[in-house]
Amino acid sequence: MEQLVARLRAAGCVFAEDEARILVEAATSDDVTDDARLEALVAARVDGLPLEHLVGWAELDGRRWGVAPGVFVPRQRSELLVREAAARALSLAAAVGAGASAGALPGAASEALSGAEAGPVLLVDLCCGCGALGGAVAARLLAAGHDVELHAADVDPVAVTCAHENLEALAAEAFAARAAGADRAQPPGRLSAQTYTGDLGAPLPAEAWGRVDVLVANAPYVPTEAIGMMPPEAREHEPHAALDGGDDGLAILRRVIDLAPALLRPGGHLLVETGEAQVGAAVGHLEAAGLVPTVLTDDDLGATALVGTAPLT
Numbered sequence: 001m002e003q004l005v006a007r008l009r010a011a012g013c014v015f016a017e018d019e020a021r022i023l024v025e026a027a028t029s030d031d032v033t034d035d036a037r038l039e040a041l042v043a044a045r046v047d048g049l050p051l052e053h054l055v056g057w058a059e060l061d062g063r064r065w066g067v068a069p070g071v072f073v074p075r076q077r078s079e080l081l082v083r084e085a086a087a088r089a090l091s092l093a094a095a096v097g098a099g100a101s102a103g104a105l106p107g108a109a110s111e112a113l114s115g116a117e118a119g120p121v122l123l124v125d126l127c128c129g130c131g132a133l134g135g136a137v138a139a140r141l142l143a144a145g146h147d148v149e150l151h152a153a154d155v156d157p158v159a160v161t162c163a164h165e166n167l168e169a170l171a172a173e174a175f176a177a178r179a180a181g182a183d184r185a186q187p188p189g190r191l192s193a194q195t196y197t198g199d200l201g202a203p204l205p206a207e208a209w210g211r212v213d214v215l216v217a218n219a220p221y222v223p224t225e226a227i228g229m230m231p232p233e234a235r236e237h238e239p240h241a242a243l244d245g246g247d248d249g250l251a252i253l254r255r256v257i258d259l260a261p262a263l264l265r266p267g268g269h270l271l272v273e274t275g276e277a278q279v280g281a282a283v284g285h286l287e288a289a290g291l292v293p294t295v296l297t298d299d300d301l302g303a304t305a306l307v308g309t310a311p312l313t
């Protein structure tokens with residue numbers, strides 16, 4: 001193991017110990033390590049292939065998500081967006097439940113929310129890649145006992161196949177957990193997940209428009225000129241279209257923001273990631289689209305995310 005760690009470190013792997021452990025795990029089954037397979041994996045890693053593409057999964061929010069070669073690898077910093085999206089979905093579901101059952105909310109909030117049935121949380125993941133972000137938000141809601149209807153879309157069919165497999169597995173797991181915990185006071189929720197190939201919101205079903213509780217979109221936001229400065233794992237092994245956000249990095253994000261008001265229900269939330277330098281322009285665009293902006297940062301994760309909330313009236 002020490003030799004392996006040293007080899008990976010010499011190749012520039014910052015978390016060499018973790019990577020060595022993961023590569024050994026990938027080459028091991030029934031407690032037997034296939035040395036030839038391990039050597040092939042290590043050689044490929046030293047050659048610069050992303051660890052996640054080699055082993056076929058990436059971790060996000062405490063779960064493993066399948067990620068095929070050529071598909072964007074989910075980043076740890078996206079946990080900020082996942083955490084916040086789930087928290088907002090939960091408080092919206094609580095408000096809808098309270099408003100629908102008891103007319104408990106005052107004024108405009110009551111009017112906007114109490115007409116809604118306390119049905120499944122309606123979640124959309126645009127630019128979904130392997131589906132990890134929407135899936136991770138859904139997993140948190142399911143664990144809290146909420147049913148979830150998730151629609152995930154991406155322009156890249158390889159990414160959509162990956163998302164389909166990940167979300168199908170999550171739905172099956174939720175089904176099994178529900179069966180196992182049926183006698184609990186609050187059994188886990190049910191997941192209905194659909195995936196689509198196409199440009200941003202274009203492939204989403206007509207029934208979803210105007211009803212979405214939470215829309216997450218980790219769209220490409222790297223300015224075109226900055227792609228050349230990214231680590232080789234990203235610039236050589238992830239599709240250009242997964243990274244390239246145009247001249248200022250906001251070309252696709254602006255389009256996501258523009259379509260959000262038509263997708264969101266009153267009080268619903270759009271959550272996106274940006275670079276720090278893009279916050280001012282992105283906040284301005286959220287406001288221009290009629291959404292109420294909130295800026296979120298997490299220094300430990302090195303993450304910046306924006307929320308745009310649809311007004312209640």
Ligand SMILES: C[S@@+](CC[C@H](N)C(=O)[O-])C[C@H]1O[C@@H](n2cnc3c(N)ncnc32)[C@H](O)[C@@H]1O
Binds near residue numbers: 075078129156
């Ligand atoms: C930064 S990656 C994020 C993937 C995933 N959300 C994640 O965080 O792991 C951006 C994704 O946007 C997709 N994409 C780029 N342009 C798009 C468009 N016009 N419509 C839909 N998806 C698009 C890419 O294929 C890529 O999967």
